[in-house]
Amino acid sequence: MQTLTLTDDEIAAWLRLVSTRGVGPVAVRHLLSIYGLPHAIFEQSPAALAQVVGAKLAGAIKRADPDGLAERVARVLKWAAIAGNHFVTLADPAYPRTLLEITAPPVLLYVKGRLELLHAPALAIVGSRNGTAQGLANTQQFAHALAHAGLTIVSGLALGIDGAAHRGALASPSSTIAVMGTGADLVYPARHYALAHEIAAHGAIVSEWPLGTTARAQHFPQRNRLIAGLTQGVLVAEAATQSGSLITARLAGEMGREVFAIPGSIHAPLAKGCHQLIKEGAKLVECVQDILDEIPYKGLPGSIVNSENHTNSAQPEQNSELAKPTPKTRQPQQVQHAPTAHAMIDTLDSHARCVLAALDYDPTPLESLATRTQLNSAILQAALLQLELGGWIAALPGGRVERIKHDAVSP
Known part of the structure; x- marks a missing residue:
């Protein structure tokens, strides 16, 4: 899948539009639905724009000349010229359809890696940054099995459960998407620098934030809405009762997505958030098939979920290079021939x-x-x-x- 080829002036117009103070995603989408593209919006008279968005926003659009716009445009053009980097607008056919279903889809996406994954059946796996050994093992095993079943695994590149979800899915053709709370050209946390580069090479990194944007606390709730929006469902692997993962799960529920949770010990603090979700109606998950029964998936040839013992017993493949095997070279018999427990x-x-x-x-x-x-x-x-x-x-x-x-x- 390819993005639309935009001229430098067209990219500048998109960046100018989203940089206009007071004009948010809802207003931009409304304007685009009427006028088509940013250039056409800027060509309108103040009176015409005022009839659509009111006099105040119309004035802001006509005066729009954001500080640093030329520098931002130059930075985007340089970044987009690198192979594998994609500047995706709301009007681009490559824009993920699932995000168009949410209330305020981002006007621009910066994507690094495999653009086609944004259109694949997907499941988010989220949880605590301080996951237990069992929680991390469960996450990696579930992500591995679900990705080999044909679901792209989406998470937020955070420490703990997020990192385990990405690693579990990396060796699959379905791979993984990391949604960032920073610009797509930065890595946060720094400890995941190598992991982020593996994901960019074999999966995809996605951000709605301008290039160069550093990590800020207020960005992560917005990041969570994209994690939920890109998927058909959210699995919470481990979470305390005040975890941001519960926000992601609730956003998913509000969007009509499926919500799953892995239960744990009644004494474990990181099981309490999952138990709370289950009380609120999330599906209790004990094995991979509990999720596959609810989420459409591709059923890749040789998928481990096509075997009789397909629950959650599959261990992640040992692949020191974390290279993504293709369906032609992958050998599903490896899992079946591994030593039994x-x-x-x-x-x-x-x-x-x-x-x-x-x-x-x-x-x-x-x-x-x-x-x-x-x-x-x-x-x-x-x-x-x-x-x-x-x-x-x-x-x-x-x-x-x-x-x-x-x-x-x-x-």
Whole structure:
């Protein structure tokens, strides 16, 4: 998919229009519906414009000569000349149809990467910036499976759950979209610099903010409305009761999108936001099929959800380069031929299996493990080390451990 080819003057007119003080997306869309393109709007008389948007806004449009406009135009032209960068206007056929359904769609989008993903069936996955080990693992596994089913995964590039969602989806042809609260030429948080470049290469980065715009707190609620608007539904993986992820979920509900939430322990602070959404009508999600039953998807050939064991047991592919395999080169049999959980359990010694059997779904203090297993400190620490190195558990602050694989095991 290609964007419309715009002249320098046409790009300047779009930037001038959106930079006019007091003229927001709703007014711009109304003006465009009447006059067509920005050049035609600026050619109107003050009286004609006043009949459409009132005398005050008409005067602002006729006087519009925003400070720094020439510099902004030059910056956009330089950026748009780079392969993979797209300047998308509200009048462009490449503009995502799902965003046209929301109340105030952004007039301009800056897209870096695969433009066609903005028109694909999509699901947002959002959650806490301080996700637990289990929450991050769940997120990456769900994102991996859903992307291989044909859903593009949308999130906000934040730390924690967002990052896990992007990483889980990257290896799929459906890939992932990161919606930014900054300009598309910046990366926030800086810790996700490498991840953002992977997404730009194999997925897409989207922003409504002018190039060079730095992170500001007020930008992120607006970013959240785009995350919801680009998708058919939102999955909240982990969230506290005051999380911004709940805002995204509620915006999605108001837009008529599906809302999903993964439940957790009643004792876990980051499960309470999900439980609140479920009480309010979100669909409780235990496996990938719970989402696929509600969201249209492509069903890519070889998709792991086409196998009998397609719930949430698929592990993310190990791909050090995070390169996006194509449908011709991807081998779906890899997941089926991987060692089973029980085969891996058989490699653990008896003490490690005893400890694993004693762990439940909540973070567990070491003192409780010692009581449950009746192992002395040295043997217990050795078993915990074996389990941590094998990816079965994660160490948490405060001398606690959390199990991140939950296949049944007997000591």
